[in-house]
Amino acid sequence: MFSLATVATISACVFLFGLFYSVVLNFSNIVRQAQSGVAVTVFFDEGISDEEIQRIGEEIGKRAEVSKLVFVSAEEAWESFKRENLGDYVDSFGDDNPLAEDSNYEIYMNDISMQENLVEYLESLEGVRQVHKSAMVATMLTSVNMLIGYVSMGIILILLAVSIFLISNTVAIGITVRREEIGIMKLIGATDFVVRAPFVFEGIILGLIGASLPLIAIYFIYLRVIEYLSERFAILNSLLQFLSIQEIFSTLVPVALILGVGIGFLGSFTTARKHLRV
Amino acid sequence: MIILEDVKKTYSTGAPALNNISLHIEKGEFVFIVGDSGSGKSTLIKLLLRELTPTSGRIIVNHTDVVKLRHRKIPRYRRGLGVVFQDFRLLKDRNVYENVAFAQRVIAVPPRLIRKNVPSVLSLVGLAEKYKSKPRELSGGEQQRVALARAIINDPPILLADEPTGNLDPKNSWEIMKLLDQINHGGTTVLVVTHNREIVNAMRKRVITMKKGVIVSDQKKGGYIDED
Numbered sequence: 001m002f003s004l005a006t007v008a009t010i011s012a013c014v015f016l017f018g019l020f021y022s023v024v025l026n027f028s029n030i031v032r033q034a035q036s037g038v039a040v041t042v043f044f045d046e047g048i049s050d051e052e053i054q055r056i057g058e059e060i061g062k063r064a065e066v067s068k069l070v071f072v073s074a075e076e077a078w079e080s081f082k083r084e085n086l087g088d089y090v091d092s093f094g095d096d097n098p099l100a101e102d103s104n105y106e107i108y109m110n111d112i113s114m115q116e117n118l119v120e121y122l123e124s125l126e127g128v129r130q131v132h133k134s135a136m137v138a139t140m141l142t143s144v145n146m147l148i149g150y151v152s153m154g155i156i157l158i159l160l161a162v163s164i165f166l167i168s169n170t171v172a173i174g175i176t177v178r179r180e181e182i183g184i185m186k187l188i189g190a191t192d193f194v195v196r197a198p199f200v201f202e203g204i205i206l207g208l209i210g211a212s213l214p215l216i217a218i219y220f221i222y223l224r225v226i227e228y229l230s231e232r233f234a235i236l237n238s239l240l241q242f243l244s245i246q247e248i249f250s251t252l253v254p255v256a257l258i259l260g261v262g263i264g265f266l267g268s269f270t271t272a273r274k275h276l277r278v
Numbered sequence: 279m280i281i282l283e284d285v286k287k288t289y290s291t292g293a294p295a296l297n298n299i300s301l302h303i304e305k306g307e308f309v310f311i312v313g314d315s316g317s318g319k320s321t322l323i324k325l326l327l328r329e330l331t332p333t334s335g336r337i338i339v340n341h342t343d344v345v346k347l348r349h350r351k352i353p354r355y356r357r358g359l360g361v362v363f364q365d366f367r368l369l370k371d372r373n374v375y376e377n378v379a380f381a382q383r384v385i386a387v388p389p390r391l392i393r394k395n396v397p398s399v400l401s402l403v404g405l406a407e408k409y410k411s412k413p414r415e416l417s418g419g420e421q422q423r424v425a426l427a428r429a430i431i432n433d434p435p436i437l438l439a440d441e442p443t444g445n446l447d448p449k450n451s452w453e454i455m456k457l458l459d460q461i462n463h464g465g466t467t468v469l470v471v472t473h474n475r476e477i478v479n480a481m482r483k484r485v486i487t488m489k490k491g492v493i494v495s496d497q498k499k500g501g502y503i504d505e506d
Contacts, residue, residue, distance in 0.1 A: 185380075187356060188384050189356040
């Protein structure tokens with residue numbers, strides 16, 4: 001009965017942990033994808049030579065913050081603008097290119113939180129006329145990512161504490177129920193290790209079972225949820241790319257098992273140590 | 279074998295349980311400790327088992343200074359003591375064989391030896407046929423014999439019995455006493471705390487009488503001394 005309660009408690013905690021972990025990992029992935037699309041654009045001084053542009057590009061490419069550097073020529077910039085904004089009015093411009101001086105570098109970053117440093121550096125470069133940045137998007141995404149990190153850390157810590165408290169209580173009840181047996185063991189000359197070992201072993205096994213059951217549940221639930229979301233919100237498929245179950249489980253399985261065993265060991269060992277000093 | 283020197287035990291309530299008692303028990307002796315409730319008999323047993331430590335004084339058992347014994351050394355010390363209680367203290371969910379084997383398992387005796395020793399000791403106490411029975415299927419006398427088998431299976435040099443006949447009828451009480459005497463003849467030092475006047479008077483063993491935490495009488499081949 002107590003064992004069932006313990007397994008259920010650990011299962012609930014590991015299940016919540018797994019659920020939260022899956023959500024956080026997917027959200028982080030989505031945020032990372034969104035971040036990878038945020039670029040800083042660098043425009044050059046009028047009349048700058050191609051060699052100068054190439055030199056600036058090489059210098060920017062050496063920066064640690066930069067993951068990708070794309071050169072957009074004046075012609076490409078104009079073609080893109082026409083395609084996106086002018087529609088039927090395109091003919092009125094004839095062969096003129098109003099963006100003749102607007103060739104640029106689109107710079108994609110490893111980590112969007114480094115944008116401020118990078119922009120400061122780019123503005124100091126000779127030959128650079130203007131730097132466009134996506135300050136709001138960058139700040140928002142960085143903040144959301146950090147918020148998720150902190151919230152998840154907090155919730156996981158609370159769950160851990162609750163789990164250890166609950167298993168500790170369960171083991172304490174188990175010890176109370178078996179107090180007579182423990183007393184006899186002690187009087188016969190059993191060492192502390194021999195007396196505690198069954199409780200600690202039981203705690204570890206319960207932790208292992210308690211961690212395994214929710215992993216199985218999460219496996220099937222995750223597959224179903226991802227399938228449902230992909231079908232239901234097919235229009236967002238390009239934006240919302242979910243991680244595969246293998247990507248989630250490659251970390252979740254060892255972490256959850258270690259968590260279950262850890263909770264079982266810690267809860268049972270400390271309680272057994274505390275209550276078995278006969 | 280057992281030496282107590284000026285042993286005093288005062289509980290946290292302030293009530294003295296033992297008041298400067300001194301005692302020598304030689305190897306192979308059979309000793310009755312008698313006295314009213316509250317005379318300090320059970321406290322004495324608990325001190326010998328190292329369930330309690332004295333407020334002052336020395337206790338030497340099997341050449342071990344029990345008072346100075348470190349916590350981690352207590353298990354090994356207790357293996358030198360067999361113990362029997364009035365309420366038997368058997369594991370109710372295990373059969374006779376398991377109850378006796380339990381005493382060997384907790385000190386990591388190899389299974390091969392356990393399989394050899396348990397039937398042998400059960401034969402000694404006359405319960406070889408009932409090795410599969412659960413404690414609830416046994417009479418009080420039989421349960422106490424199981425407890426006795428468990429106490430002696432590890433062959434301790436000292437056997438402590440705290441009111442071993444307290445829950446038994448006269449016939450079973452005598453059977454237990456005969457077994458204790460038999461064990462004593464095998465060389466084991468036996469210390470029996472009892473209220474059983476008839477048995478104490480009949481067996482003519484050493485009798486230590488306690489009253490209000492002090493030893494009031496110590497007779498070599500004594501009898502039960504009335505309190506009044």
